[in-house]
Amino acid sequence: MTREIGKSKVALFTSCLVVGITQFVGVAPSASALGYDAWLCGRDNQWAGQSTSGGASTKETSASDCGSVKVRAFYKLYSGSQTYYTGWAASSSYVFVNPGNIMLGGNHAVTSCGVIYECGPFTT
Amino acid sequence: MKTRIGVILAAFAMLFGVPAVVTACANPQPARPIAPARSITPSAQPKAISPIQSSELSNGTVTFDEYQAAFRRFTACAQQAGFNVSVGSLQYNVYNYRLTEAAANSKQVEHCYDFEFGQVDTAWQVANENTSSTSVHLSECLKKQGIPVPSTVKKMVELLEQASIDPTTCKRIG
Numbered sequence: 001m002t003r004e005i006g007k008s009k010v011a012l013f014t015s016c017l018v019v020g021i022t023q024f025v026g027v028a029p030s031a032s033a034l035g036y037d038a039w040l041c042g043r044d045n046q047w048a049g050q051s052t053s054g055g056a057s058t059k060e061t062s063a064s065d066c067g068s069v070k071v072r073a074f075y076k077l078y079s080g081s082q083t084y085y086t087g088w089a090a091s092s093s094y095v096f097v098n099p100g101n102i103m104l105g106g107n108h109a110v111t112s113c114g115v116i117y118e119c120g121p122f123t124t
Numbered sequence: 125m126k127t128r129i130g131v132i133l134a135a136f137a138m139l140f141g142v143p144a145v146v147t148a149c150a151n152p153q154p155a156r157p158i159a160p161a162r163s164i165t166p167s168a169q170p171k172a173i174s175p176i177q178s179s180e181l182s183n184g185t186v187t188f189d190e191y192q193a194a195f196r197r198f199t200a201c202a203q204q205a206g207f208n209v210s211v212g213s214l215q216y217n218v219y220n221y222r223l224t225e226a227a228a229n230s231k232q233v234e235h236c237y238d239f240e241f242g243q244v245d246t247a248w249q250v251a252n253e254n255t256s257s258t259s260v261h262l263s264e265c266l267k268k269q270g271i272p273v274p275s276t277v278k279k280m281v282e283l284l285e286q287a288s289i290d291p292t293t294c295k296r297i298g
Contacts, residue, residue, distance in 0.1 A: 052293050084222040085225065087245075088245065091249040091250045092278070094261070094262070096257075096261050
């Protein structure tokens with residue numbers, strides 16, 4: 001009995017260890033964090049952000065098209081390097097990373113119609 | 125002993141399990157191309173800007189000198205807050221710089237950007253969009269795809285979208 005309890009404790013601990021390690025790997029930033037998302041700023045300014053292996057972009061998707069959008073990318077120079085952020089790209093709202101850099105994601109922000117207020121930044 | 129193992133397991137779950145679940149829930153794999161928009165309330169207060177940035181914006185046009193001066197104030201402010209801004213060369217008259225993660229997520233650096241540089245930066249980039257590095261990047265992509273290159277970035281993006289090509293990767297979507 002004691003032996004069985006001992007075994008089950010070991011099994012439980014091992015399974016927790018495996019699950020924990022698997023989940024820990026999932027926490028680390030990776031290319032799988034890249035993607036697409038959409039938001040609504042205020043009542044009527046709908047906008048969206050996307051990040052890919054090559055860079056990131058933000059755009060307004062509502063018909064009004066009356067705010068201003070910006071985007072920046074965060075990336076690694078190489079596997080194991082620290083994470084860097086680009087400056088904000090604020091016109092066409094595209095930002096690109098150099099070939100060989102590892103894209104981790106994009107930050108996206110938009111001003112509401114009237115330029116005064118800002119929504120974001122949000123991450124894709 | 126039982127308590128000890130319980131504590132270890134609980135600590136393990138807290139350390140790895142909870143953040144992983146939270147992260148996974150916060151970053152679901154997005155479904156392209158349409159995600160339902162989530163309603164966000166804009167920040168309540170307008171961001172303050174320095175009197176000098178205000179004066180740079182006052183006539184509706186930002187000069188290159190004003191753009192450079194505003195950028196210098198931003199980097200000096202960030203440095204005073206303890207963060208170095210790594211500045212590369214000017215690319216198509218826009219500063220190519222990068223921040224460390226700590227700097228990028230610092231409220232002080234965010235304030236420096238907004239207070240000294242943000243609106244001047246936006247105005248300068250918008251005014252020079254069609255001669256920017258983005259314009260060069262998109263032109264190269266259009267050429268690679270055999271699509272005639274128009275003169276504006278807006279039109280370049282339209283053409284790439286019509287051809288179902290992602291401008292950031294220059295690859296076909298889907």
